[in-house]
Amino acid sequence: MANEEIYANDPGVQERFWAKVNKEGPQHPYEPSKGNCWERPASVNDGYGHFKVNGRMLKSHRLSCALVGNPPPKGMLCRHTCDNRVCVNPEHISFGSPRENTNDMISRGRQARGERASKSKLTAEEVMSIMKDFRKYPQIAAEYGVGDEAIGRIKRGITWRHITHL
Numbered sequence: 001m002a003n004e005e006i007y008a009n010d011p012g013v014q015e016r017f018w019a020k021v022n023k024e025g026p027q028h029p030y031e032p033s034k035g036n037c038w039e040r041p042a043s044v045n046d047g048y049g050h051f052k053v054n055g056r057m058l059k060s061h062r063l064s065c066a067l068v069g070n071p072p073p074k075g076m077l078c079r080h081t082c083d084n085r086v087c088v089n090p091e092h093i094s095f096g097s098p099r100e101n102t103n104d105m106i107s108r109g110r111q112a113r114g115e116r117a118s119k120s121k122l123t124a125e126e127v128m129s130i131m132k133d134f135r136k137y138p139q140i141a142a143e144y145g146v147g148d149e150a151i152g153r154i155k156r157g158i159t160w161r162h163i164t165h166l
């Protein structure tokens with residue numbers, strides 16, 4: 001049994017965990033039908049949220065899957081399909097072996113660059129998600145395939161004001 005699974009039936013853990021979850025996070029960047037990120041930015045280390053129970057630090061996104069009855073199998077990695085490390089929405093988390101995880105990251109990086117190459121401008125929808133994205137500019141820029149300055153101009157209301165109403 002994986003560590004996370006032990007706590008799934010503990011009402012105290014359930015309550016303490018979900019109390020700090022914000023279900024109004026940014027929309028899933030690649031598959032909007034998967035809804036919003038559920039963010040739990042508590043005990044963040046290395047970008048990932050953590051939850052302490054019985055002196056153990058568990059990764060919040062792994063625990064979250066267990067708490068909704070879908071615990072990660074032992075030895076499996078939990079990957080964020082939304083690339084938002086503090087997200088605990090089980091719909092945004094997929095299980096895979098360490099090898100699958102690496103292959104997937106490589107192919108998605110290629111795909112993102114390809115889409116951008118054929119499309120010079122951001123869409124209004126992308127601009128809105130950029131406004132709701134509070135990560136550092138270079139991180140956001142990398143995700144949308146634009147320069148850091150482009151993100152700064154949007155955030156300061158220099159470009160896209162008709163969309164952002166800044």
Ligand SMILES: [Zn+2]
Pocket residue numbers: 028036037038082083084087088089092
């Ligand atoms: Zn998410």
